[in-house]
Amino acid sequence: MVSRRQVVVARVYEKARRKLREHPKQIDAKFELFCKDPLHNSLDFHELDRLPHKGWWSYKVNDEIRTIVADQQDCWVVCYVDHHDDAYKWAERRRFTVNLLDGSYAMAPPISEVVEQVETVPETTQVFRVPLSGYTPEQIMRLGVPEDWAKHLVQATEEQLGSLLNQALGEDWMPEDVIERLFDLVDGKRPYRELLPPQISVLLPSELFRRRPRDFWSPESEEEIRKAIRGDWQQWIIFLHTSQKEAVERDLQGPIRISGGAGTGKTVVAAHRTAWLALKYPEARILLTTFTELLANNLRQRVEQIIGPLGGTKIEVENLHSVANRLFRYEMNRTERLIGNGTPEMDALLEEAIQRSGRSESLQFVRAEWEAIIDAWNVRTLDAYLKMERIGRKVPLPPNRREELWSVFEQVWQLLEERSLMTYDAMCHAVAEYVNQHPELRYDCVVVDEAQDFGPAELTLIRALAPADKPNSLFLCADSRQRIYRPAVPWSRFGIDTRGRSYILRVNYRTTQQIQEFSESILPLSIEGFQEDEAQLLAQRPIALMKGVAPEARSYENLEAEMRGLKEWIYRCLNENIQPGEIAIFARSNRVLEEVEHMLEEIYRERGIPGRKLGRETQPVPYEINYGTAHSAKGLEFRAVAVVGVNQSNFPSYAVVKDITDLAERQAKEAQERQLLYTACTRARERLYVSWSPTIGRSKFLEKALETLSRPLQQAHSSNSPRRGATGPISEGSS
DSSP states (O other): OOTTSEEEEEHHHHHHHHHOOSOHHHHHHHHHHHHHOTTOGGGOOEEOTTSSSSOEEEEESSSSEEEEEEEETTEEEEEEEEEHHHHHHHHHTOOOEEETTTTEEEOOOOGGGTSOOOOOOOOOSSOOOOTTTTSOHHHHHTTTOOHHHHHHHTTOOHHHHHHHHHHHHHTTOSOHHHHHHHHHHHHTSSOHHHHOOOOOOOSSHHHHHHTOTTTEEOOOSHHHHHHHHHTTTGGGGGOOOHHHHHHHTOOOBSOEEEEEOTTSOHHHHHHHHHHHHHHHOTTOOEEEEOSSHHHHHHHHHHHHHHHOOOTTSSEEEOOHHHHHHHHHHHTSOOOOEEEOTTSHHHHHHHHHHHHHHTOOOOHHHHHHHIIIIITTTTOOSHHHHHHOOOTTOOSOOOHHHHHHHHHHHHHHHHHHHHTTEEEHHHHHHHHHHHHHHOGGGSOSEEEESSGGGOOHHHHHHHHHHSOSSSBTOEEEEEOGGGOOSSOOOOGGGGTOOOTTOEEEEOEEEEEEHHHHHHHHTTSOSSOOOOSTTHHHHHHSOOEEEEOOOOOEEEEOSSHHHHHHHHHHHHHHHHHTTOOGGGEEEEESSHHHHHHHHHHHHHHHHHHOOOEEEOBTTBOOOTTSEEEEEGGGGTTOOEEEEEEEOOBTTBTTBHHHHTTOOOHHHHHHHHHHHHHHHHHHHTTEEEEEEEEESSGGGBOGGGHHHHHGGGSOEEOOSSTTOOEEOOOOOEEEOOO
C-alpha cells in the first residue's frame, strides 16, 4: 500500500533543500503532508515510469518545484527537491540500489553511463599506474561499491580513478564513507582489512536505512517532523561518519591526539568522545574543555544533543581558564585579582618595571619576552632564565643579555605580588602544582578541543588534571593550521606524548571545495609544529564533500565604498533565503569593525534586522547578523561569511608587526596572521566574500588565493589529484 509505508529522509534531500533558496515554507509544508498522507490530491504523487531506471516517484510542491522519492519495497525514501526539470534530470541520472546481504546502498548510475569502457592502454614509454589492479571486483564490492563499478575501478588508471571518485563524491552517488575507503585504498594509507565495513545482513531496506543514521532519518512522529523543520534538520549534526566514529572509540593507554583541517569534525568528535567515555565509565568524572566560554557553550549543546541534559551527570563542560579559576578560588583559597597579558593595565605594569630597573628597554621587546618565555614557562629565577630554551621566540638571546633583562622581569614579578595580581598563565601553573600535590582533584578523563592554541601554562594544567596511569584519560583535538594565539610548543615537554596514538580526520564536512581551495592558498608555505603527526597532517589536504559557488573577492577605492559593497552582499544573501543568524562579518581592525557597525545600523533602520557583536562569551542567535574580530570567528560556522578590510595594514596587522626587527620573528608572526585569515575564511559553509580598500592596498596574503578563482578546482585526495573546474569572480567594486 502506498499510503501505509514508512517515510525515510535521505541526507541528500536536506542538502538539496538547503541549496534551493525558493519556497522553503512550501517545501517543508508539502514534506510534512507527504509524511502524513502520500495520496493527498494536492501532491499529485506518481511514478516516473519514463525514466531509464525504475523506482523513482515524484510529488508536487507547487507549479515550479518537485520532490523526488524512491520506492524501496517497504518504505518511501525522500531523496531530492528542485525545479521541475532539474529534479527529473537528477532522477534520470541515478539508480538507487540496495544490497540487503551486506547492508550497502548507492545512488549511482550504471558505470557504462558515466565513462567509456576501459580501453587497452597503448604501448608507449609512458607508465600508467592502475592503483586497484591488485584487488578483485569482489573485494572492492565488499567496501560498499556496486558490482559494475567495482569491475571498472580495478582496471582504471590513477587519473581515471581520481576523476571517477571525485565525481561520485560531488554527485552523492555513493555514501561518503565508501568514497573515503576508496581514497584510503588508492593512497595506501591503510591496509585493506582495516577498511572493510561491518557486513550487515538485513531483511528490509528500512532496517538498512535505520542502521545508517548519518545518511538517513526516519521520523517517528509528526512532532519530530515539525521539530526537524524548525531546527533546520540539525539532527544530523549528532551522527558520526565512519572515520569520526573510529576516532571517538579509540581505546588506548596514554594521550590520544585527533588532528584534521577546518571542517573535518574535530568538535563533533570531542563531543562524542565525551559521551562515549560517560557510557564506558559511568562513575568517572569527565572534563570537556576548550579555549573560550563561547566554544565551551557550543560543546555543551552538542553533548546534550547526544545524551540529553547534563544535570545529574558527572560530565563538566567548561573553558580551561574557568576550571583553573574555580580551583584557584575554592580549593586553594587564593584571592589575587587576575590580569591579562596584552591589556593596557599589564602594559603599564611592564613600563613601571622597566623604569624601576633603570634600564632603557623597549616595551614591545619586554612584552614579547614576558609573554612568550617568562610568564608562559613560569620562569622565576635568573638561573632558570639562563638555562631556558627559547621555544616560541625566534630572537636569540645570549647570557649577558638575559642577565640585563632579568632585572626588569624581577621587578614585574615583584609588582604583581605587591598589588596582589596574577596573570592567567601564572594561575594555571599554580593550580597545576596544587593538583599534582592533591591528586584527588583530578578528573578521570579529560577531553580537549582547540588544543593547538594552548601554551605552556595551559598544557601544564591539562597534564595535571588528567591521570597519567589510566587508559583513555587524555584526548586532544587540534589543527595546527588554526593556531592563532600561541607559538607552537612540543607537547612531549609536558608529558603529553601522542606518538603512535594520533589519528587524522581527512573529510571536510563544512566548507565547499571552492572555499577550501581559496582558504588553503592563504596559509604560509610551512607551518611550525612539534607534534609527531603534524608534517603528515599538513601534507594531506582534507577531502571537501560539497561543491558550491566560488568565493567573491572585491576591491574598493575607500572604506566607505567597501561598506556599501558589503551591504549589497548582505542583501543578496537575505534574498537567497540565508537567514540573518547564518551570516557573519569578520574584520582584523577595530576601525573597520566600527564601520561595519554603522553599516549594520543602516540595515536595522531599513529592514529591522539588528547586528550582534560576537565575543568570547557571546553566542550567535538566529535573527541577528553576526559580526566581530577575526579572532572571534574561532570555532564557529555560518552559511555565509564576509571577511572585510583585508588590506596590507590589517593582514598582517600593522600594530602586531611594526616593532619587530628580527626577520625570523617577523616571519613567524606573519605566518600566524595568515593562519588567522585562514581561520576566518573557513567559518563559511556556502558563501565567502572577501573585500579590501583601497584598490591598490590588497593584502599580500591573498595573492595565491585569488589565483584559485581563475583556475580549475583542485579536489585533493593525493598529491597528484586531477583538477576539476570551478571559477569565480574577482572584481573591482563601484565607488
